[in-house]
Amino acid sequence: MREKIIYGLGILAAVLLARNLYSIFMQLPDEASQGMIYRIIFFHVPAAITAMLCAAVAGIASVSFLVTKNFKYDAVAVAVTEVGLAFLAANLVTGSIWGRIIWGIWWTWDARLTSALVCWLLYAGYLMLRQAIEEPTARARIGAVFNIFAFTDVPIVFFSIKWWRTQHPQPVFWGGGSIDPAMYWTAALNLLALILLAVVLTLIRLRQEEVQREIDSLRRYAHAV
């Protein structure tokens, strides 16, 4: 049953992405000052939003684990953090390339970029922390606490362009900018596609995590017998 869900969502995501790519390249007009490069926004922004959603889900899963002690929440936390990390990396890299063209610099230490990089470092640290702990209960517990701490950076990333003057531009889509409706809808649809992709990847990783637990328990059983 779950296999079918994964395949179904995967195909839906692929179709949406294909349709969006067509729209991005064939239908939309060029932006006045930036030329072609602005089209990267249709991946840059949705990837950021997807990554932050993944972080939120991981935070909720971590709290749920600490409250209920149910290991399935721990599995969700690690799966969704990994996927979120990949999307955040994509966001940072596309932003950097875009910045090289528009601002002439690959990187700058303004509030938005610094906090986003710190976010990436924190969640990568979470994965490293988990690897350093062998005992599953301790790993889940310590990981959950660290995940809650790491999540405190996410609001900083989100509000950084409102609280400080940043090199990074003000919100274009959701936050008061004016935008051509065709571009708005393409971005929204791409956001949906990326979210579906994230869900598919998380489900796959979640299933792998369950298999890993089965292996661990079988191994313990095999050594006991």
Next chain:
Amino acid sequence: MDTRNFTFMFYGFLAAWLILVVYVLSLVSRERKITEQLKGLKGMLDYKDHK
């Protein structure tokens, strides 16, 4: 269509997709590793049961 900065945009899209592809590949390799382990363990247990 204005083709200013076409190469860089291409690199940008390529980078985003490459990162996701690398992650998917890591998932695939992990899948292969754990199915192997699972098969090995199950085989070992069956052998012990049948002994």
Next chain:
Amino acid sequence: MDFIRQVLVITRKDLRAELRTKEAINASLAFALVILVLFSFAFDPTADQTREMSGGLLWIVFAFAGTLVLNRSFARELPNDCLDALVAAPISGGALFLGKALANFVLVMAVELVSLPVFGIFYNVHWTSRFWSLLLVLALGTWGLTVIGTIFSALTVNIRLRELMAPLLVYPMLIPALMSAMQLSMDLIAGKPLGGENEIWLRLLVAFDVIFTALSLLLLETVLVG
């Protein structure tokens, strides 16, 4: 009142243990002074440049030297099952955390207050123009540093490669507090007052302290016991 008494018992115990051997505080102080000396060789700044980098340099020194003290916080309880004794003691996790954090705060502040005049001498920087504001920023920044260092020391106490993992996790977590403290210190050493442009950094620092103190008080027991 019981809570306060418990906190002070832990604080006095930690301070007494540290001050008798003075291991961590000597290492920390020596490290701070060495970094200050090395940096003065690495760059040859003009007076203006020095004032610009003073905030950053000071807080890098404080963060690195402070970590030497903070990492030991829970690690020193490992031999002789002292950690188990603390966990079994009739005090709440919050009291244990606050007690250790206060002791660490005193130690790290001591190192900083010694490093500050040394910094002034080596780099020819006049840092006393806004002394009380600078002291406030020092206290707020050090409290943030201490809270994160203490809770992460507890988090990593039973992990192999603890010496490596704890700093790796602490420094990214500290960046908001460090950035705020650096900006504020740089402005205060240059003679500008708090407020106005600085206010966002001050607010971030205070919010950082409040949020992480609350989180740590709540979660220490979960970290150590489950």
